[in-house]
Amino acid sequence: MQDIYDVAIIGAGVVGTAIARELSRYQLNCALVEAKPDVGMGTSKASTAIWHTGFDAKPNTLESQLLHRSYELMETFVSEAGVPVERLGGLLVAWSEEQQQALPGLLARAHQNGVTDVHTVSAEEVYRLEPNLNAGAWGGLYVPGESIICTFTLPLAYATQAVLNGTELRLNFPVRQITTEADGTIRLQSDDDRLRCRYLVNAAGLYSDEINRMLGHHEFTVTPRRGELIVFDKFARNLINHVLLPIPTAITKGVLVSPTVYGNVLLGPTAEDLDDKTNTATSAAGLQMVWEKGQAILPQLVAEEVTATYAGLRAATEHSDYQIHLHADQNYVCVGGIRSTGVSASMGIAEYVGGLLAEAGLPLTPKAAFKPVKMPYIGAAGIRPYQNEAMIAANPDYGRIVCHCERVTQGELLDAIHSPVPARTLDGLRRRTRVLQGRCQGFNCQAGVVDLLARETGQEPRRLLALEGER
Amino acid sequence: MKREQTDVLIVGAGPAGLAAAVELKKLGAGKVTVVDREPEAGGTPRLCHHVGFGIRDLHRVYAGPQYARRNVAQAAASGAIIRPATTITGWGNGRTLTYSSPDGLGEIKAQAILLATGVRERPRTARLVPGKRVQGVFTTGSLQRFVDQYQLPVGHRAVIVGAELVSLSAFMTLKKAGLDVAMMTTELPQHQIYFPYVPMKWLTMDLLNRVPVRPLSRVTRIFGRKRVEGVEIRRLDTGEVETAACDAVVFTGDWIPEYEMARSGELTLDGGTRGPQVDGQFRTSRTGVFAAGNLLHGAETADMCALEGRSAAQSIHDFLQNGRWPAASLPIQCAAPIQWAAPNRVTAGEKAGELAFYVGEFRQNALVEVRQGGKVLYGQRYGRLRPNHVMRLRGDWAAGIDFGGAPLEIGLAR
Ligand SMILES: Cc1cc2nc3c(=O)[nH]c(=O)nc-3n(C[C@H](O)[C@H](O)[C@H](O)COP(=O)(O)OP(=O)(O)OC[C@H]3O[C@@H](n4cnc5c(N)ncnc54)[C@H](O)[C@@H]3O)c2cc1C
Numbered sequence A: 001m002q003d004i005y006d007v008a009i010i011g012a013g014v015v016g017t018a019i020a021r022e023l024s025r026y027q028l029n030c031a032l033v034e035a036k037p038d039v040g041m042g043t044s045k046a047s048t049a050i051w052h053t054g055f056d057a058k059p060n061t062l063e064s065q066l067l068h069r070s071y072e073l074m075e076t077f078v079s080e081a082g083v084p085v086e087r088l089g090g091l092l093v094a095w096s097e098e099q100q101q102a103l104p105g106l107l108a109r110a111h112q113n114g115v116t117d118v119h120t121v122s123a124e125e126v127y128r129l130e131p132n133l134n135a136g137a138w139g140g141l142y143v144p145g146e147s148i149i150c151t152f153t154l155p156l157a158y159a160t161q162a163v164l165n166g167t168e169l170r171l172n173f174p175v176r177q178i179t180t181e182a183d184g185t186i187r188l189q190s191d192d193d194r195l196r197c198r199y200l201v202n203a204a205g206l207y208s209d210e211i212n213r214m215l216g217h218h219e220f221t222v223t224p225r226r227g228e229l230i231v232f233d234k235f236a237r238n239l240i241n242h243v244l245l246p247i248p249t250a251i252t253k254g255v256l257v258s259p260t261v262y263g264n265v266l267l268g269p270t271a272e273d274l275d276d277k278t279n280t281a282t283s284a285a286g287l288q289m290v291w292e293k294g295q296a297i298l299p300q301l302v303a304e305e306v307t308a309t310y311a312g313l314r315a316a317t318e319h320s321d322y323q324i325h326l327h328a329d330q331n332y333v334c335v336g337g338i339r340s341t342g343v344s345a346s347m348g349i350a351e352y353v354g355g356l357l358a359e360a361g362l363p364l365t366p367k368a369a370f371k372p373v374k375m376p377y378i379g380a381a382g383i384r385p386y387q388n389e390a391m392i393a394a395n396p397d398y399g400r401i402v403c404h405c406e407r408v409t410q411g412e413l414l415d416a417i418h419s420p421v422p423a424r425t426l427d428g429l430r431r432r433t434r435v436l437q438g439r440c441q442g443f444n445c446q447a448g449v450v451d452l453l454a455r456e457t458g459q460e461p462r463r464l465l466a467l468e469g470e471r
Numbered sequence B: 001m002k003r004e005q006t007d008v009l010i011v012g013a014g015p016a017g018l019a020a021a022v023e024l025k026k027l028g029a030g031k032v033t034v035v036d037r038e039p040e041a042g043g044t045p046r047l048c049h050h051v052g053f054g055i056r057d058l059h060r061v062y063a064g065p066q067y068a069r070r071n072v073a074q075a076a077a078s079g080a081i082i083r084p085a086t087t088i089t090g091w092g093n094g095r096t097l098t099y100s101s102p103d104g105l106g107e108i109k110a111q112a113i114l115l116a117t118g119v120r121e122r123p124r125t126a127r128l129v130p131g132k133r134v135q136g137v138f139t140t141g142s143l144q145r146f147v148d149q150y151q152l153p154v155g156h157r158a159v160i161v162g163a164e165l166v167s168l169s170a171f172m173t174l175k176k177a178g179l180d181v182a183m184m185t186t187e188l189p190q191h192q193i194y195f196p197y198v199p200m201k202w203l204t205m206d207l208l209n210r211v212p213v214r215p216l217s218r219v220t221r222i223f224g225r226k227r228v229e230g231v232e233i234r235r236l237d238t239g240e241v242e243t244a245a246c247d248a249v250v251f252t253g254d255w256i257p258e259y260e261m262a263r264s265g266e267l268t269l270d271g272g273t274r275g276p277q278v279d280g281q282f283r284t285s286r287t288g289v290f291a292a293g294n295l296l297h298g299a300e301t302a303d304m305c306a307l308e309g310r311s312a313a314q315s316i317h318d319f320l321q322n323g324r325w326p327a328a329s330l331p332i333q334c335a336a337p338i339q340w341a342a343p344n345r346v347t348a349g350e351k352a353g354e355l356a357f358y359v360g361e362f363r364q365n366a367l368v369e370v371r372q373g374g375k376v377l378y379g380q381r382y383g384r385l386r387p388n389h390v391m392r393l394r395g396d397w398a399a400g401i402d403f404g405g406a407p408l409e410i411g412l413a414r
């Protein structure tokens, strides 16, 4: 462990991990500081997992600019790192005259945002692209660049590459207090630990306003905006071919229906401002609302089984744009208000933050070698270990299926537990492998997985099952 | 990829699949291969460490694991090939199935296939019970693996969602693990635990004396930070809401067939059972493909599934002998409150056998009818119709069917 880090990044969500990865290509000692026992446990694990082009962003905003840049950067990264993506294309369907009239404006906006591969399509064309849609579509807008991505793998890939290139991951480190030492270094204090750094990046998501206030700034306040979602069984996957995006109107925002890279279909989200930043519970009203909207868009969808439900909290602020501010006098960059596009903009944000740090005087000297990363593949479009003859021949554990619904093998579970950013919790194992995320939700394998994780990591099952320790 | 052949390929080594294998070997069916994705054969009873198995098929009472071991041993002794840790992953051409196993990938070509993949309980998410995603939420199936297979802790105080036979199984498992059971909830006006045989009768009475059953009640929310801390329960009739403190919730029953292979093989599914449609001879909509056991109906007891496996073996054997597959059969539709009936089709000129069905409400002194095009073909009177419990029409229900006529309907007398 370093005595003084060049940079500390608070928050290991998709934004913080992307920043850590970006900085790890330079000759710097960095720490990625996270309150939770794993990376990617905040908002980043509960999105709709669309890799947006930014076609509908507000033009001439930082968000629009960074989404555009990020899209380019991610195209290379996701294929090199093996992050599951599917380039399905997005289809916005107009269900009313009002929505139909909004299409030309959306097209013009896309062009302003530099997204030129966008086309209006007729009602007939809409049904040709999506034969199972409910009757009543007026027309639509087709955006081929809109894609789906694995939001579990993405922050893990960033974090893993950062760690492989020397970044220190300081988990279970909730930053409680920030002070400046006499020598100008910044001191971060948790309940039982501390560290010092020369430069500080605040990527604390829902809590970025609180960290910002610790440094004396009040540019924004975060209001958690809940989004509830329903995940349908894989047998629903063949009902749609594209990401079906809603057309925002004055009255409603609408919900989207999208395939996931695991082969399920996602329906949601709601948008509801709350006052509790920990309230990731689903609600009866929210689930019913998305259910009804889903039924109106794709009637056959709701006849399929529900696999999962969840809720995520967007870090909304009183501003419509990202709240990225450099306070050069404090060697501090605040990265807040990354409300609803952080997955897609992550690499753009990271590059931009690198630039701000350089502006504040941080020397960015590239390392001789920047080690690549290759993540285990958990998508449905490619070959998984249980389908891979060579992998099974080399190690029969890749043929020992533990989770039957998602066909996760013993080999993959052991890999995840012993990876550079290891799974230490059931949730961590779920996000890395898909275990427990299938249609039976653990009817078959949950106990066995708890047992395996406990044995492999030397942890007490009672702790893994939250029967003791901090609740 | 290995290429193999067998006369009969049975998917699922539970009571239905294993009983079918034994019977097929007895009938001289040739090479019979039973695959199961679990590391050990035996099916669901393997995990139910309590008595209540084997009554109608073996005329003895076994505990689940003992019953499973006996079935596996019998099948092995009969000469059937049993392959655990082998997951059927999809369909090749015709009657060929692909698999994945620690020994690699392969495909097995068969003359006939029997799907006996069982059922599972719907988890909390599929029932859309809102609230926090927390530890401590079980189905009976997962609970039993926690307690009996891995000796893992499951908490101190539980709420059981459901009050049917399998809920009793959850109750026994929880007591064994030393938990208090705060209550059982059911959306119906009373519990649906009936006495399959005498020793269970006093066990049931004892249970019902000790555990409050909340009728007409639904669990509407789960709360807690990391672990369940309680549930919210709403009375469906009065709208009254109460909360119960607990650190475990067990969702019981609400069965859904494990239809993955049936569906990916494009077999016609039944709207009622959601399993593949079969006729009285266990034939699905795909030539040479049969189905038996709880895949056809959630949920029968294990002994009945085994008996079904035996009957299916006879049909499979006949098919292997003569290759005959009926061109058409009549579907059986259900009118509410009948929820499903199995078999779901009848073929002309064949003995129909009993018709199993589920009803969604309690009814006293009810007349269940089989109708065709508005004409009543058959009626059977029941002193009580009970939900979440397999009821049966006697074997003569299928007399007088016009096989050129409209679909059959099973419903209550109007
Ligand atoms: C319902 C929903 C749907 C969405 N859909 C999409 C989509 O389709 N496409 C898209 O691009 N984006 C989408 N988003 C937005 C995207 O998920 C977010 O913008 C992104 O995840 C934000 O990442 P983050 O790293 O800023 O925040 P987080 O993931 O919340 O990470 C912040 C981290 O900081 C840690 N932290 C906080 N305080 C402290 C502290 N004091 N000390 C140490 N650590 C701390 C937290 O524990 C957390 O891990 C969606 C969001 C929601 C809620």
Ligand SMILES: Cc1cc2nc3c(=O)[nH]c(=O)nc-3n(C[C@H](O)[C@H](O)[C@H](O)COP(=O)(O)OP(=O)(O)OC[C@H]3O[C@@H](n4cnc5c(N)ncnc54)[C@H](O)[C@@H]3O)c2cc1C
Binding pocket: B011, B012, B013, B014, B015, B016, B017, B035, B036, B037, B038, B042, B043, B044, B045, B048, B050, B051, B052, B053, B054, B086, B087, B088, B089, B116, B117, B118, B119, B140, B141, B144, B166, B169, B170, B258, B261, B292, B293, B294, B295, B299, B300, B301, B302, B303, B305
């Ligand atoms: C908690 C609980 C308690 C019960 N208690 C009793 C009781 O006391 N008495 C009683 O009589 N009955 C009881 N039952 C019911 C009994 O277990 C079932 O009736 C019986 O097991 C059904 O037999 P089956 O052969 O249809 O299916 P199962 O026993 O479920 O067997 C199906 C098999 O198919 C395998 N399989 C599925 N898909 C694939 C695939 N793709 N590839 C390979 N293999 C596959 C599965 O691994 C499984 O082993 C209980 C059930 C439960 C869940």
